[in-house]
Amino acid sequence: MGQIGGSLDAFIGAVHRRAAVLDNEIELVCGVFSQSAEKSKQTGKALYLPDDRVYTSFEEMILREKELPEGERMDFVSIVTPNHMHFPPAKMALENGFHVICDKPMTLNLQQAKDLAQIVEQTGLVFGLTHNYTGYPMVKEARDMVRNGILGPLRKIVVEYPQGWLSKDEEHNDYKQAIWRTDPARSGAAGCMGDIGTHAENLAEYITGLKIEELCADLSTFVPGRQLDDDGNVLLRFEGGVKGVLHASQISNGEENSLKIFVYGELGGLEWHQMEPNTLKYKTQEGQRIIRPNVGNNSAAAKAHIRLPAGHPEGFFEAFANIYRNFAFAVKAHMEGREADPLYDFPSVQDGVRGLAFIDTVIASSKDDSKKWTKFVE
Amino acid sequence: MGQIGGSLDAFIGAVHRRAAVLDNEIELVCGVFSQSAEKSKQTGKALYLPDDRVYTSFEEMILREKELPEGERMDFVSIVTPNHMHFPPAKMALENGFHVICDKPMTLNLQQAKDLAQIVEQTGLVFGLTHNYTGYPMVKEARDMVRNGILGPLRKIVVEYPQGWLSKDEEHNDYKQAIWRTDPARSGAAGCMGDIGTHAENLAEYITGLKIEELCADLSTFVPGRQLDDDGNVLLRFEGGVKGVLHASQISNGEENSLKIFVYGELGGLEWHQMEPNTLKYKTQEGQRIIRPNVGNNSAAAKAHIRLPAGHPEGFFEAFANIYRNFAFAVKAHMEGREADPLYDFPSVQDGVRGLAFIDTVIASSKDDSKKWTKFVE
Amino acid sequence: MGQIGGSLDAFIGAVHRRAAVLDNEIELVCGVFSQSAEKSKQTGKALYLPDDRVYTSFEEMILREKELPEGERMDFVSIVTPNHMHFPPAKMALENGFHVICDKPMTLNLQQAKDLAQIVEQTGLVFGLTHNYTGYPMVKEARDMVRNGILGPLRKIVVEYPQGWLSKDEEHNDYKQAIWRTDPARSGAAGCMGDIGTHAENLAEYITGLKIEELCADLSTFVPGRQLDDDGNVLLRFEGGVKGVLHASQISNGEENSLKIFVYGELGGLEWHQMEPNTLKYKTQEGQRIIRPNVGNNSAAAKAHIRLPAGHPEGFFEAFANIYRNFAFAVKAHMEGREADPLYDFPSVQDGVRGLAFIDTVIASSKDDSKKWTKFVE
Amino acid sequence: MGQIGGSLDAFIGAVHRRAAVLDNEIELVCGVFSQSAEKSKQTGKALYLPDDRVYTSFEEMILREKELPEGERMDFVSIVTPNHMHFPPAKMALENGFHVICDKPMTLNLQQAKDLAQIVEQTGLVFGLTHNYTGYPMVKEARDMVRNGILGPLRKIVVEYPQGWLSKDEEHNDYKQAIWRTDPARSGAAGCMGDIGTHAENLAEYITGLKIEELCADLSTFVPGRQLDDDGNVLLRFEGGVKGVLHASQISNGEENSLKIFVYGELGGLEWHQMEPNTLKYKTQEGQRIIRPNVGNNSAAAKAHIRLPAGHPEGFFEAFANIYRNFAFAVKAHMEGREADPLYDFPSVQDGVRGLAFIDTVIASSKDDSKKWTKFVE
DSSP: OEEESOOTTOHHHHHHHHHHHTTSSOOOOEEEOOSSHHHHHHHHHHTTOOGGGBOSSHHHHHHHHHHSOTTTSOSEEEEOSOGGGTHHHHHHHHHTTOEEEEOSSOSSSHHHHHHHHHHHHHHTOOEEEOOGGGGSHHHHHHHHHHHTTTTOSEEEEEEEEEOOTTSSOGGGTTOHHHHHHTOHHHHOSOSHIIIIIHHHHHHHHHHHOOOEEEEEEEEEOOSTTOSSOSEEEEEEEEGGGOEEEEEEESOOTTOOSOOEEEEEESSOEEEEETTSTTOEEEEETTEEEEEOTTSSOOOHHHHTTOOSOTTSOOOHHHHHHHHHHHHHHHHHHHHTTOOOOTTSOOOOHHHHHHHHHHHHHHHHHHHOOSOSOEEOOO | OEEESOOTTOHHHHHHHHHHHTTSSOOOOEEEOOSSHHHHHHHHHHTTOOGGGBOSSHHHHHHHHHHSOTTTSOSEEEEOSOGGGTHHHHHHHHHTTOEEEEOSSOSSSHHHHHHHHHHHHHHTOOEEEOOGGGGSHHHHHHHHHHHTTTTOSEEEEEEEEEOOTTSSOGGGTTOHHHHHHTOHHHHOSOSHIIIIIHHHHHHHHHHHOOOEEEEEEEEEOOSTTOSSOSEEEEEEEEGGGOEEEEEEESOOTTOOSOOEEEEEESSOEEEEETTSTTOEEEEETTEEEEEOTTSSOOOHHHHTTOOSOTTSOOOHHHHHHHHHHHHHHHHHHHHTTOOOOTTSOOOOHHHHHHHHHHHHHHHHHHHOTTOSOEEOOO | OEEESOOTTOHHHHHHHHHHHTTSSOOOOEEEOOSSHHHHHHHHHHTTOOGGGBOSSHHHHHHHHHHSOTTTSOSEEEEOSOGGGTHHHHHHHHHTTOEEEEOSSOSSSHHHHHHHHHHHHHHTOOEEEOOGGGGSHHHHHHHHHHHTTTTOSEEEEEEEEEOOTTSSOGGGTTOHHHHHHTOHHHHOSOSHIIIIIHHHHHHHHHHHOOOEEEEEEEEEOOSTTOSSOSEEEEEEEEGGGOEEEEEEESOOTTOOSOOEEEEEESSOEEEEETTSTTOEEEEETTEEEEEOTTSSOOOHHHHTTOOSOTTSOOOHHHHHHHHHHHHHHHHHHHHTTOOOOTTSOOOOHHHHHHHHHHHHHHHHHHHOOSOSOEEOOO | OEEESOOTTOHHHHHHHHHHHTTSSOOOOEEEOOSSHHHHHHHHHHTTOOGGGBOSSHHHHHHHHHHSOTTTSOSEEEEOSOGGGTHHHHHHHHHTTOEEEEOSSOSSSHHHHHHHHHHHHHHTOOEEEOOGGGGSHHHHHHHHHHHTTTTOSEEEEEEEEEOOTTSSOGGGTTOHHHHHHTOHHHHOSOSHIIIIIHHHHHHHHHHHOOOEEEEEEEEEOOSTTOSSOSEEEEEEEEGGGOEEEEEEESOOTTOOSOOEEEEEESSOEEEEETTSTTOEEEEETTEEEEEOTTSSOOOHHHHTTOOSOTTSOOOHHHHHHHHHHHHHHHHHHHHTTOOOOTTSOOOOHHHHHHHHHHHHHHHHHHHOOSOSOEEOOO
């Protein structure tokens, strides 16, 4: 794997690296970690990479690696730059024969997303998107239960994602994360809704297998001077008459990273919280059952994503690593000319397109008070 | 106190009676417990009432009690009938000089509510409404914290009230509660939104002191054949630019009575769950503090509504009893020609008017897809 | 009911009164609320009692009430004085034909307890002891599950009761509760172990139906100058080879009233916490089920002690009221010459004897380092 | 790093490997993964090791690696075999100049432990023991709070470790883990107490900085035919008059891996649960504060062991990885002739000696009913 972005002072770069190596299926062999050649070099050194595999631009990396013999050159690139720098390297990597795994939201805008989807299709290469929350075993279990009809036909979905870290004007406090995330040029048209609203949207669609058909959004920017939304409340209508609510926030003071989902059907309900990810609550009018990794009979889907015995908590890195490992399995299958095993799923370029479409739809809806419902069009 | 409604097989009648007597300030002296004279008599007997204080109609009770000497006759009536039978006895009782405490929603429709408000004003008598969830000590504490600016100017309010008890077609299962609650003639224009949506609305306005100005609602009826909504999702806009979400449901399978509220301001946030009512979470970006009854310094408002030392859980009856006791204090003050102490507050006829206005507004909004926002007009 | 003790400034008196009236089966008709005639009078007045039913000594109350006609005179006495004042009024009440319900620990010492048991037996009157924690519906459910073999033969019991309210030298801070509870003359030979250790012991024996056969205790007094133990750790051996741990503390800083019990058998385990009393966790290696009042099928034993629908929390007063109501049922049955229904059980004089024997045994064990195990002898 | 033990079907081998690589400070370069040469080869292959670095015995590995040039040969060995196979390779590795990190309990018996301590001292090499639970950031925080006197002088420590996985006779169900853990020849003199009791003992001493001085134990074997204890309850006396309770179990049916610790001092208390490792509860009589990673001001000790922002759960692997990373830092410091930074601490050979002494003491105490207290002698 070659990494684009993720210098030592970036948060998400190290997350991807740790996730990549956890299962001993992936090795970091090269990278361009920063626009600053100096920073990139330092990072490469700290990562024990040889100097000649630390590059100064993604173009250089892709072209130089391509010249290396197979088996030695990187097999895929991992893109962990700010959003505006996802599309160019992804496109170039794919066009030069490298598989790609990329942070979310997938691109800066919907057009790029659609273009990328086309390139992926044309090249036939493997593309993965790190909607990492779908990598949790209990999320797999939840999806499996819905698929198997344990909840009956669905009726209602509530997904919420409050954070509080942008409650103040952090972008003027020299806080790197805050600066780019609130900058439309680097983050895209949405702030909170792009960063975490898309996670919520993806999680809801992933677990339920249902697509949002229309929505009604009310986005806000509470912190004076901020350029993008920092809070949003959305009514959802899914296919099949299923109703829903999605709300996300980065000004919910005192909240950490509190992604939660509640799914209700004719026969039962489910509840899952990202901050206690190893507990899935399954509720019916007859009572509540606590579902936990490696306690009793987990689904095959969950089992394939658990590494430890009951009561040994796996967390954020392990869920992230599940995305990477599954992506690696697909790359391997591709190399060997096999179909990848669908048990080891991971978010696709189509998920990425839906994420960008979600961003466009909530913004359009929020701006328009003249009608209640805005169609979700990819 | 004389009770109207609440025969032995009714749930809420006994709740009111237990709440009334808990603090030894109120005594049940008479009642008309059912439209069936037989049932009423049986109930009176079970409650150790003398036969001559058990009546066959509310009209009879009001008129006969009025003739009894002061000190012997009931001081107020407690109305615990289905919604359509709130207004007539309330009106007659007030017009005959009796204070009234009444279950919610206050009346069958907004017009009745406004009429009742006028009667209350004209008579100058005490009127209480049992939005019982505002009686919890930690709700008082939350309100006090907001009032004292501990959260800073508010930004966002999320209030949710999922239940699952109407997930199936219970109204055709000879389930008394389900039958009248889903019958427009007895319940009013809304089902779920009238029964519990109004509690959520009242709680949000009570704690924050803010009024909803406009809203956008999506009500549903999921159970085939049901006449009223059994689920609703609402975007809220409060005065002062504060945003919110309210969702309530009676088809959230496996949920018991899960009223929760989250309030976020510039300086901090609060979280409270009705099912664990003795815990109030106060959160800032610096950390979370657990506020509990009689642990450390509670506010005067909370202290006035706690009966037990730390760790001795008070619950639903005690919160309900706080409404009754405070109402009784106000009745006493009225009798003695004093102002009632505002520390011992309870929901008023104006809260009742807002509840009915809320019902009308969410229904109007839900029916109209041609605009996003519907003004909340009392 | 006539009450002995429980003036306005005493905590437990009002608890008993509220518990007594909650179900409309018991009425307070007289009392002697304090050794001070003045205080007693004030309390009676606040409780709306007629002056001539407020007495100045328990002897006077018992004798004067006895002279009143049946139906008018009190049916039983409720004793809520400090421990040293339990035995004398209990004895006299029984000997004069009054049933008795009494706070715990039952008497000042084991000899009094045994004497009282004999008097109860001789008089054939009803005696109840307010080990109130056994009144919780989920405790009834737990006991029912054990009885029905759902856990299989038991193996291990852990019961813990940490409080923190005596972490400091509160008995010298003019804190009435602290003063008498740490005074051997009024509290008896044990402090923490008498006040709350006996609750833990009673709860463990109640749920499991097993008796402690021997134990090994390590009691401590951490606060300098304190006369009685404020903390204790005990290894338990129950009949049938079941092992256990009991620890109780009043210096566990920051703990409120955190009584918890864990019971493990060959087939499954149970967990219950007093501070979240409406949740019973039932665990097996196949998973965990949450048992809640009125959710699904509760046992008949639990159902008989629940007043509200699912999700409406009942708490300390309601559990306490279950003891009172069941005692009242037994009194009624006695009056009517019937056997009381064992579904409506309550702690007995024999439970009280075991409580005092427990106190004696832990003290004896704690003082003697020369052997590990001390027999539990009543 | 070269690994001894940990073939593909062993649980703990992969844990060590994942923990080792997570922070990109350690690389697996060789190993002998099983007594079976075939299995060892297969494991090495699956781990992408070159054939010539996969050995057939630890002796071979140590001698052959020693001959490799520095920089190429392994820097240290990681020992993940059953307990009886800890001492021989540890001894040989140290005597041949390799640092050692080893699973716990450190050796088969106390004599080996003392011998190993002596060898470590003589060689001056780095030795680490994977009492992994001390690697959690909130455990570091807890220790830091105790050290800084935030709890005041300590009074009471409760540590409990219930598991349920050996509730049945799993050792006769062809369950590999169960077989060796219940076999005295491979596990040592204790079963439950060796496997998890030592973790509890280590955690209590780590957080509080206090040593157990004497104890009173009651060990049990509940499953018929089992050779070692599967449950134990222990009264503890720490230095300075601090009292405690430790109980551990592998027959607590339905428990997963529920290590918990409660520490109380004159000024406050702490509570930590391994299964929700990112929450530390800090309690005083004034209220409870929730301490979480990267929320507000964590201690330097905690911060040095956190990788993610608030609300992104780190779990078992990350805590384990903290032990490995800190050990690696110490190895690096040793290589560079520096003192290791004490901020990056990890369990030592002395911790291992105490663990074996704990095992011996609880067994001695449990066997002897003639006295209450048994001295804890290393």
